[in-house]
Amino acid sequence: MADKNQPIAYEEIPEEPVPFMQQLMDNPWALLFLGVVIPTVLYLIWGVMEIVSIPVAP
Amino acid sequence: MAVNRMFRTCPASGLKFHQPAEALIRWNAVAAVVSLLVGGILALLIVLTRWQAVHLLSPDVFYMVLTAHGLDMLVFWIIFFEIAVLYFAGSTLLGCRIAAPRVAWAGFWLMVIGALMNNYAVLVREDSSVMFTSYAPMGAHWSFYLGLILFAVGALIGCFIFFATLSIGKAERTYVGSVPVVTFGAVTAAVIAVFTIASGAIILIPTFLWSIGLVPSIDSLMYRQIWWAFGHSSQQINVSAHVAVWYAVAAIVVGAKPMSEKVSRTAFLLYILFICLASAHHLLVDPGLTSSWKILNTSYFLYLAVLASMVHGLTVPGAIECAQRAKGFNKGLFEWLRKAPWGNPAFSGMFLSLIGFGFLGGISGVILGTEQLNIIMHNTLYVPGHFHATVVLGTTLAFMAITYFLIPVLFRRELAFPTMAKWQPYVFALGMAVFTLFMMGAGTLGVPRRHWDVSFSGNPLGFEFPGTAWLMIALFGIGGLLAVVGGIMYLLVTVYSVFLGKRIQTPGFAHVTARSGAAAPVTAPVGAALTGTGSVAHPQAASGTFVLAMVFFVSFVLYYFINWKYLSTVWPLK
Numbered sequence: 033m034a035d036k037n038q039p040i041a042y043e044e045i046p047e048e049p050v051p052f053m054q055q056l057m058d059n060p061w062a063l064l065f066l067g068v069v070i071p072t073v074l075y076l077i078w079g080v081m082e083i084v085s086i087p088v089a090p
Numbered sequence: 091m092a093v094n095r096m097f098r099t100c101p102a103s104g105l106k107f108h109q110p111a112e113a114l115i116r117w118n119a120v121a122a123v124v125s126l127l128v129g130g131i132l133a134l135l136i137v138l139t140r141w142q143a144v145h146l147l148s149p150d151v152f153y154m155v156l157t158a159h160g161l162d163m164l165v166f167w168i169i170f171f172e173i174a175v176l177y178f179a180g181s182t183l184l185g186c187r188i189a190a191p192r193v194a195w196a197g198f199w200l201m202v203i204g205a206l207m208n209n210y211a212v213l214v215r216e217d218s219s220v221m222f223t224s225y226a227p228m229g230a231h232w233s234f235y236l237g238l239i240l241f242a243v244g245a246l247i248g249c250f251i252f253f254a255t256l257s258i259g260k261a262e263r264t265y266v267g268s269v270p271v272v273t274f275g276a277v278t279a280a281v282i283a284v285f286t287i288a289s290g291a292i293i294l295i296p297t298f299l300w301s302i303g304l305v306p307s308i309d310s311l312m313y314r315q316i317w318w319a320f321g322h323s324s325q326q327i328n329v330s331a332h333v334a335v336w337y338a339v340a341a342i343v344v345g346a347k348p349m350s351e352k353v354s355r356t357a358f359l360l361y362i363l364f365i366c367l368a369s370a371h372h373l374l375v376d377p378g379l380t381s382s383w384k385i386l387n388t389s390y391f392l393y394l395a396v397l398a399s400m401v402h403g404l405t406v407p408g409a410i411e412c413a414q415r416a417k418g419f420n421k422g423l424f425e426w427l428r429k430a431p432w433g434n435p436a437f438s439g440m441f442l443s444l445i446g447f448g449f450l451g452g453i454s455g456v457i458l459g460t461e462q463l464n465i466i467m468h469n470t471l472y473v474p475g476h477f478h479a480t481v482v483l484g485t486t487l488a489f490m491a492i493t494y495f496l497i498p499v500l501f502r503r504e505l506a507f508p509t510m511a512k513w514q515p516y517v518f519a520l521g522m523a524v525f526t527l528f529m530m531g532a533g534t535l536g537v538p539r540r541h542w543d544v545s546f547s548g549n550p551l552g553f554e555f556p557g558t559a560w561l562m563i564a565l566f567g568i569g570g571l572l573a574v575v576g577g578i579m580y581l582l583v584t585v586y587s588v589f590l591g592k593r594i595q596t597p598g599f600a601h602v603t604a605r606s607g608a609a610a611p612v613t614a615p616v617g618a619a620l621t622g623t624g625s626v627a628h629p630q631a632a633s634g635t636f637v638l639a640m641v642f643f644v645s646f647v648l649y650y651f652i653n654w655k656y657l658s659t660v661w662p663l664k
Contacts, residue, residue, distance in 0.1 A: 057274070057359060058267065058268050060253055060280075063281050063359075064284060066363060067285060067363065070363055071285055071319065071323070071367055071369075075366065076289065076319055079316075079370075079373075079379060080316070083309070083311050083378050086311075
């Protein structure tokens with residue numbers, strides 16, 4: 033019988049499907065994309081559009 | 091070009107330090123503490139001027155000192171330390187080599203040059219007293235903006251070095267699957283930093299060009315809108331970084347694992363998605379922006395970030411409670427808390443940071459983020475009261491706390507003046523709690539922020555504040571002095587320990603070359619707690635934390651409605 037205290041090599045860990053949310057959270061580049069795009073659209077671009085649409089005083 | 095694969099293993103923690111990463115962490119931490127020293131001296135001068143009975147500085151010097159204090163504390167101290175945290179959470183906690191160390195050094199020196207140039211513009215040239223916000227059309231010398239831009243570029247380089255280090259760790263299999271929760275907190279801080287710094291560049295580069303005459307004008311409304319994506323989001327980097335530090339200290343000191351790592355990570359994800367939108371609360375009384383933009387960004391998305399903070403505020407003490415109960419501290423609701431290591435400054439600093447950030451910074455932040463309530467506090471002393479509770483009582487105290495762990499582990503020096511170190515978090519936290527509480531009290535009575543003479547003496551349109559306001563100003567002056575004493579204690583302990591402290595001797599100490607590929611797991615308990623993933627195996631009922639959470643919610647709800655009541659007296663409806 034295998035020794036329970038023996039460390040398991042990474043290759044021996046049975047592969048299970050990784051849930052989507054975990055895949056997302058394990059991908060720092062995807063997080064970077066989301067973390068930059070959301071405030072850029074909702075805060076910066078939307079806000080700038082509102083300011084530039086203010087009519088200039090004659 | 092040969093890749094440096096030299097590592098040393100800390101005998102106390104078991105953590106593996108990559109040689110170039112270790113040097114970078116040290117230098118960034120030292121630069122941070124130097125910035126804190128400069129900002130702290132300026133803080134003392136401001137407190138002694140704000141305290142009306144002393145009123146130390148002349149107006150010109152006051153505004154100059156206030157500008158430098160804001161930048162040295164809110165930008166240079168915090169971001170230098172955060173870059174150190176990123177390299178620690180990336181390279182050290184993942185046991186992998188840091189990416190492109192030469193580029194990281196270039197980033198560090200850009201940050202140093204930027205910080206020096208900015209301080210030169212404010213303190214030496216004396217022609218850039220434009221406050222931290224530097225609202226256009228109030229103009230500063232070009233070196234003020236260029237200094238900030240260089241610093242931001244250097245910090246941005248640091249963020250991408252961190253992301254590249256994560257990729258190296260994955261490629262070289264020093265970790266498999268998810269990164270530890272502390273590193274995930276650092277990922278959150280780095281994501282927010284990239285948005286923050288990019289926003290800063292969008293507005294500061296044209297402002298720099300305006301300062302040298304290449305751009306005719308800067309639209310003041312546009313400036314404010316874009317600048318706050320930099321100005322407030324930079325404080326959200328702090329929140330993510332100090333929450334990561336809370337998890338780290340809880341793991342280091344009591345071996346705590348998150349009650350549910352999934353929940354903790356989801357809370358960090360909420361920060362990534364929504365926390366930067368909270369910048370909009372600075373513009374709640376600005377013209378030109380619609381209520382839709384204001385309300386969606388603050389009253390909806392801001393609350394998702396607040397929810398995340400509340401999750402962290404409950405899961406960190408909950409994790410500590412589970413760890414303490416597993417050690418047998420099971421009597422009643424609070425034996426786990428009473429028998430916590432309160433004599434360890436890393437623990438006491440972390441826990442006081444958590445309490446101060448939640449009760450003072452968090453609740454007041456929601457008040458300021460509510461459009462209707464914001465109008466009664468806007469541009470009063472309530473605002474600096476709030477952000478000193480978040481950035482100083484929350485972030486600075488958390489960073490101070492982890493320093494007590496890093497001095498022996500990173501600098502390999504024994505902690506000097508251990509009794510002073512033991513008391514330092516209490517003195518600093520008490521001082522800052524008094525300072526922020528009474529500053530917010532004075533703000534609630536309408537005392538304006540930033541103004542050299544809040545009494546408006548000698549002006550044709552003077553205003554008589556009630557005596558309570560002056561009492562509160564004096565009390566926050568006393569609190570501020572106490573906090574400065576706490577800051578001096580911290581600087582004495584850290585600077586003496588790092589430069590003159592007794593070196594920790596390690597027989598047979600050597601840097602060893604790590605092979606490329608999967609790193610050996612960290613076996614020492616402290617390092618294993620920090621680098622491990624997964625939740626606590628059999629979570630016990632965290633009943634004490636539940637009671638603390640209820641106290642928090644009751645305080646929150648009561649204070650929220652008190653402010654609505656207060657608003658109703660300002661504008662009576664008939």
